[in-house]
Amino acid sequence: MSIESHLAELERRHEALSREIDEALSHPSADTLELAAMKRRKLQLKDEIARLKVNKTIH
Template sequence: MSIESHLAELERRHEALSKQIDQATNSPSADTLELVALKRRKLQLKDEIARLKVENTIH
């Protein structure tokens, strides 16, 4: 898998998590622990995307 396709997949998953977080936030029965886990995963993806972009521009 190329770096570009890997980045595209990570960005797609990041966007999907954003939508999932929005839906959970607007739900009256939102599970706080699940929401925290989703936000943590979204942040991890964002960090990984940023790291790969930096590494890709250095090499």
């Protein structure tokens, strides 16, 4: 998998997770632990995207 396609997949997953978090927040009975886990995964994706973009510009 090329770096570009990997970045595109990570960005797609980040956006999907963002929509999932927004949906969960719209429900008053949202599981706060699950919501926190989703936010952590979203942040991890964001960090990986940033790391790959930096590596891509260096090389």
